[in-house]
Amino acid sequence: MLIRLSLLNRSPQASFCPRLTRLSRLLGTSSLLATAIIATAHAKPAEDPQTGAALPTDEIVVTGGRTDTKTPPTRVLVNAMQPMSVVSDSFIHDSTAPTGNYDTSIKITPSVDSQNSNGVGLSNGSGLTIRGFTDGQFNTTFDGIPWADSTNFSHNTASWFTNRYLNSIAVDRGPGTASTIGQATFGGTVSLFSKEPEQHMSVAPYAGYGSYNTQQFGIELNSGKIAALGDTRLMLNAEHVYSDGYLSNAKAKRTNLFAKAIIPVSAQIQVTLSGMYNSGNQPRLPGATLSEIATLGNRYGLNNNQQSQAYWGYNRTNLHNDVEYVLVRDEISDKATLSNQVYTYSVDRTNRNGTDPNGTLTLAANVAGRIDRSTYRAYGDILRFIRKGGLIDLQIGGWYEHVDHLGTQYAVTYTPSTIENPARTQTRGNLTDSLNSLQGYVQVDVHPIDGLTLSPGVRYAYSQRSIHAAVNRTTRQPLDASVNFGAALPSFSANYKIRPNWSVYGQVAKGFLTPYIDYLYVKNPSESTLSPEQTVNYQAGTAYSAGNLSLAADLYYINFKNLIQSTTLSNGDTAYVNSGGVVYKGIEAEGTWRIGHGVSLYANGSLNSAKTKSDHIWVADAPDATAAGGILYNAHHISAALIDKWVGARFGDVGETQHLASYNQLDVNIGRTWAHGVGKVPAFKLNLQVQNLLNSQKVNAFSALTANNTPLFFTQPGRSVFVTLSFLP
Numbered sequence: 001m002l003i004r005l006s007l008l009n010r011s012p013q014a015s016f017c018p019r020l021t022r023l024s025r026l027l028g029t030s031s032l033l034a035t036a037i038i039a040t041a042h043a044k045p046a047e048d049p050q051t052g053a054a055l056p057t058d059e060i061v062v063t064g065g066r067t068d069t070k071t072p073p074t075r076v077l078v079n080a081m082q083p084m085s086v087v088s089d090s091f092i093h094d095s096t097a098p099t100g101n102y103d104t105s106i107k108i109t110p111s112v113d114s115q116n117s118n119g120v121g122l123s124n125g126s127g128l129t130i131r132g133f134t135d136g137q138f139n140t141t142f143d144g145i146p147w148a149d150s151t152n153f154s155h156n157t158a159s160w161f162t163n164r165y166l167n168s169i170a171v172d173r174g175p176g177t178a179s180t181i182g183q184a185t186f187g188g189t190v191s192l193f194s195k196e197p198e199q200h201m202s203v204a205p206y207a208g209y210g211s212y213n214t215q216q217f218g219i220e221l222n223s224g225k226i227a228a229l230g231d232t233r234l235m236l237n238a239e240h241v242y243s244d245g246y247l248s249n250a251k252a253k254r255t256n257l258f259a260k261a262i263i264p265v266s267a268q269i270q271v272t273l274s275g276m277y278n279s280g281n282q283p284r285l286p287g288a289t290l291s292e293i294a295t296l297g298n299r300y301g302l303n304n305n306q307q308s309q310a311y312w313g314y315n316r317t318n319l320h321n322d323v324e325y326v327l328v329r330d331e332i333s334d335k336a337t338l339s340n341q342v343y344t345y346s347v348d349r350t351n352r353n354g355t356d357p358n359g360t361l362t363l364a365a366n367v368a369g370r371i372d373r374s375t376y377r378a379y380g381d382i383l384r385f386i387r388k389g390g391l392i393d394l395q396i397g398g399w400y401e402h403v404d405h406l407g408t409q410y411a412v413t414y415t416p417s418t419i420e421n422p423a424r425t426q427t428r429g430n431l432t433d434s435l436n437s438l439q440g441y442v443q444v445d446v447h448p449i450d451g452l453t454l455s456p457g458v459r460y461a462y463s464q465r466s467i468h469a470a471v472n473r474t475t476r477q478p479l480d481a482s483v484n485f486g487a488a489l490p491s492f493s494a495n496y497k498i499r500p501n502w503s504v505y506g507q508v509a510k511g512f513l514t515p516y517i518d519y520l521y522v523k524n525p526s527e528s529t530l531s532p533e534q535t536v537n538y539q540a541g542t543a544y545s546a547g548n549l550s551l552a553a554d555l556y557y558i559n560f561k562n563l564i565q566s567t568t569l570s571n572g573d574t575a576y577v578n579s580g581g582v583v584y585k586g587i588e589a590e591g592t593w594r595i596g597h598g599v600s601l602y603a604n605g606s607l608n609s610a611k612t613k614s615d616h617i618w619v620a621d622a623p624d625a626t627a628a629g630g631i632l633y634n635a636h637h638i639s640a641a642l643i644d645k646w647v648g649a650r651f652g653d654v655g656e657t658q659h660l661a662s663y664n665q666l667d668v669n670i671g672r673t674w675a676h677g678v679g680k681v682p683a684f685k686l687n688l689q690v691q692n693l694l695n696s697q698k699v700n701a702f703s704a705l706t707a708n709n710t711p712l713f714f715t716q717p718g719r720s721v722f723v724t725l726s727f728l729p
Contacts (some may be wrong), residue, residue, distance in 0.1 A: 001350070033312055048176045073108040073602065073628075073643065074590060078505065078543045081493035082453060083554040083588060085109040085604075088321060090634075092163050095641050095669045096120065097691055098208040098216045098483040098724045099241050101170055102140075102192055103128045103157040108628050110608040111587040115701045117714035118301065119246040121158050121254075122692065123285055127701050128157065130632045131173060131189025131556070131584055132610030132622025137513060145276065145325060145343050146182035150403040150435045151517040155349050158254070159280050159319040164206075164218060165237045165258045166196040166493045173556070173588070174537050177512030178457025178491050181399040185461075185489070185534055186511040194274065197233035197262055198222035202729035210689075214243035222729050229509040233262045240256045246717040247285060247301025249312035249670070251485045254280035259294040272327040285313040286357040287703025287712030298697045298715045302357070306416045307367060313419045314369050314552065331345070337386045346377040347628035355411070357724035359706025367414040369422065372429075376405040392595045394446040395457070402665070403435045405517075426693025431469035438462045452498035462486040463514040474521045485532045487512050503548040515564055531562045548594035558584035564614075580614045587622070598635025604628050617656050623648040625662075639671040652702020658711055663698040665716065667691050675728070683728040684719030689722070694718040 041197030045213040047198045073091040077084055082119050083107075093104045097120035104121065115127040136154040150312055162666040167350040170191040172180075180189060201224035208216040217237035225231040234260075242253045246474040256278045263271040302312040325343035332338055351372040380401035409429035412422040443457030456608055491509035498504065511534040520524060541554025560582040610622035618624075630643030651657070668690040677683045695718050705711040 003227070007063050007323065010327045012040050040419060040696075042289075044401055056714060063259055067611045069258040070477060073641075074489045074604070075545050076545045076552040076590065076592075078497065078545055079453075079495060079500060080503075080543060081177060081453075081495055081505055082172060082509075082539055083110075083541055083552075083556065084173065084509045085171045085590065087169040087171070089167055090639065091641075092166055092169065094639060094671050094687060095643065095667065095687060096163060097210070097720070097722055098161050098163075099214060099243065099722075101165065102161060102190065104175075105163060105166075106169055106171050106190060106562075108604075108643065109589055110604045110628075111129045111173060111526040111608055111623075111626055113623050113626065115714065115716075117247065117285060117287075117701060117717065118160060118252065118283065119214070119243060119717050119720065120252050121162075121241070122212075122214075122243050122245050123158060123247075123561045124250040124426055127621060128323075129621050129623070130190075131608055132619055133584075134621055134705065136516075137184055138187035138189060139176075139182035141182065142192045142323065143194055143325065143327075144191075144341060144382065145323070145345075146378065146399075146401075147345050147378070148183060148375075149347065150378065150405050151407075151433075152621065153372070153514075153516070156319065158252075158410065159278055159321055159560040160316060160323075161276065162239060162256050162258075164220070164239055164256075165195050167262075168193045173491070173554075175301050175491070175538055177455055178441045178459045178489070178511070179384075179395050179397060179495055181397075181436060181441070181459070182300060183463070184512075185459075186513040186533070188440060194258070195235070195262055196250075196262060197235035198224060198729050200232070204727045206489065206724065206726040208722055208724035212244045213239070213244050214720075214722065216724070220729055222701045226639075230264050232264070233584075235260045245283065245301070246299060247283070248299055250283040250285060252280070252282045253311075254278065254282075268331045270329050270493040271331075273325075274327075275324040277321060278319070278321040280319045282317045282319070284311065284317050284351060284353045285621070285703075285714070286315070286353070287701075287714050288358060289710050289712060290315035290699075291700070292358065292713065293713065298718065308357075309359075309367055309369065310357040311354070311367070311414075314367065314414050315353045317352070318350045322346055335388045337384075339384045341382040341384075342380070343382075344377065344379050346375070348375045349373070354414075356707040358712055359708055359710060363690070364671070369412050369713050370409065370428070371412055371422070372407075372409045374405065374407050376403055378403040391447055393447075395443040395445070396441070396536040399437070400439075401437045405433050405435070406456070407431050407433070407473075427471050429469075429473040430471040431467060431473070431479075433465065433467040433469075433520065435517075437465040437514070451500075453495045455493040455495075456491070458490045459487060460486065460488050461512045461514075464466070465517065465520060467517075467520045475522060475523050477519070479523070479525075481520060483515075483519070483525055485514055485533055486682060487533075487534060495574070501723075502542070502544045504542045504616050507537065509537050511537060512676055514695065519564070525704075533560070533564055534558050548596070549592070549684060551589070551591040553587070554586060555587050580612060582610060582612050583606075583621055591664075598633050600632045600634075602628075602630055602632060608648075620652060620654050621701060623662075625649045637673045637675060639669070641667075641669045643667055643677040647700075652713075658702040660700060660702060663696060663700045663716060664694060665691070666693045668693050673728075681696050683729060687724040688728070689724070691720045691722070692718060 034090045059453040071265040074085040087105050090398035096104045101121050107277045111131045113129045118720040136152050147193050157591050165254045202222045206218050223234040237258045239256045244251050258276045261273040285301050303310050323345040327341045329339040355368040382399050410424045414422045423579045439460035439461045446454045464484045472479045489510040493507040495505040522631045536559045539556045543552040563581045586608040588606040605627040607625050610619045625648035627646045632633040633640040644666040648662045652660050671687040672683045675683050697718050699713045699715050701714040
């Protein structure tokens with residue numbers, strides 16, 4: 001089924017599918033995106049699931065349940081209450097490497113930086129930052145669920161959600177409104193939305209091959225509507241990726257399963273079931289000294305010397321992750337909706353590494369190393385109520401989550417015969433800890449005059465950390481302790497439409513970050529009196545979208561208070577204290593011009609500053625500017641894009657000692673779709689992607705210091721080529 005439609009400037013009297021409306025509202029309250037993603041087969045303008053305001057969209061081609069927007073990588077939202085970029089389906093699936101994850105897709109957006117030293121999606125860390133906020137200082141949600149490592153709220157992006165079953169991604173560069181839930185409503189929210197099961201039955205295998213012997217195999221199965229089950233729709237996606245990696249001795253593999261079911265229980269009630277399982281094995285890459293890069297080359301990662309702490313067999317990560325949820329939504333009336341989302345997710349991660357991989361070459365038979373295992377399981381529930389009343393819309397909701405974490409760390413001695421089970425020489429950590437989070441919110445959206453929406457609200461965030469340690473990390477002593485944190489987070493946002501396709505908006509809002517578990521890795525946490533780290537965000541912007549032109553620009557000023565840092569007490573113990581803060585400020589813009597005949601120009605850019613209040617030095621990993629631009633073509637079954645991303649200068653550490661120069665990466669994508677197949681071969685698409693066309697190999701990331709304080713770095717992966725064949729559902 002192929003449908004072409006435009007959701008912009010349609011008649012408000014046009015009919016709109018109640019079931020799609022209900023489903024779009026289900027996908028969470030943290031983003032303006034949900035309806036724009038799903039409601040692609042009806043003429044009424046898409047609506048924000050929170051406010052009901054119409055969202056601007058562009059002309060969309062729909063094949064079953066998948067959208068293929070003839071738009072650039074990101075879209076402008078006229079109804080946004082804060083700076084936001086929407087990464088399109090076509091960019092996610094066509095213009096990023098087939099092994100990519102959400103971090104590689106959102107890198108194109110303003111003020112965002114992300115590095116993948118071993119090739120796209122083939123290593124643990126990504127160095128993801130937004131406006132200088134690092135991973136762990138901003139939310140990431142999946143279908144409305146906040147998820148993160150409970151110890152520091154970071155994400156191993158290469159071991160979670162693959163691009164194959166993501167439909168769209170929203171990057172909110174701000175703390176959101178009162179209804180934005182999560183642990184790190186601090187530096188923004190990255191909202192991931194999964195694809196919907198197709199309307200018809202399909203079997204769609206896909207395969208890809210590329211540089212560094214990278215192989216990808218997968219299949220997507222759709223049941224279509226099952227009449228015997230009330231038009232229930234099911235989808236299953238199974239994928240396996242293997243690669244030798246860009247860096248030496250840095251092989252990576254991953255197997256991922258994703259399933260989703262949409263069950264219409266009645267005309268008013270719909271149930272969504274979803275689950276994801278991921279298993280992977282990845283290298284732990286320490287980085288290389290500048291001397292090693294100069295003598296061994298940019299591709300040096302790990303070695304084959306079993307008497308070295310940098311031997312690849314001693315530096316690996318095994319990961320097993322899963323996420324499941326049940327979402328029930330009841331459309332109580334044409335004005336009121338009630339939804340409840342119960343979920344769980346878990347991680348089982350084992351890290352193995354040499355004690356100082358690139359600092360010490362051990363010539364004896366035994367090699368010093370470390371094994372660190374971390375397992376956690378989260379259980380949560382999200383309750384949302386939305387009441388639309390014309391002049392005033394009301395939102396009330398709450399979120400509760402409990403996480404249990406088990407952490408063990410041992411110093412070990414590796415030998416060639418005991419790689420999998422080395423002798424333990426010291427227990428460096430043996431503990432269990434838990435995190436309870438409770439948040440409730442009230443938000444009122446007032447429409448006093450035509451075109452104006454005022455959104456005051458407040459959310460209260462409470463968290464409790466508890467620890468039971470037989471051997472606490474850093475102190476190596478027992479500890480039983482519990483600490484509580486709480487903060488009221490008011491927000492006020494306004495959006496005024498000067499015209500239906502041109503708006504101005506402003507926001508003042510507080511953000512919140514629960515202290516990391518490190519706060520409890522001390523002898524006596526009661527000696528540290530902390531307030532949670534908070535931000536006060538001031539943002540204003542404008543958005544325009546009509547005809548062949550869309551533009552957006554914004555200014556922001558963020559006052560980051562209560563910066564938590566460690567200090568040494570007179571008795572030698574470590575404590576944590578609040579010490580000043582940081583000011584983040586900047587300007588951002590993005591735009592698209594459709595020239596015609598399938599050709600579009602796209603560009604975005606930002607000027608950013610992130611400096612401490614006390615001594616005005618840059619925070620680590622915060623670029624002073626970013627920019628992206630390119631030309632796109634989409635017509636006659638051919639899609640092509642030439643897009644360059646540039647990241648400005650920054651410092652890789654605290655204290656401005658490790659300077660990193662600006663760098664850029666030019667990527668090319670060319671795709672050809674055979675919508676009706678060839679002969680007896682069903683519809684398929686062939687994609688050619690060239691990452692880093694100009695083969696730039698600059699040093700672009702600081703890793704760490706060796707034991708003798710020699711800095712370690714990563715460089716850009718060189719040019720890579722990938723070819724992907726995908727049969728269409």
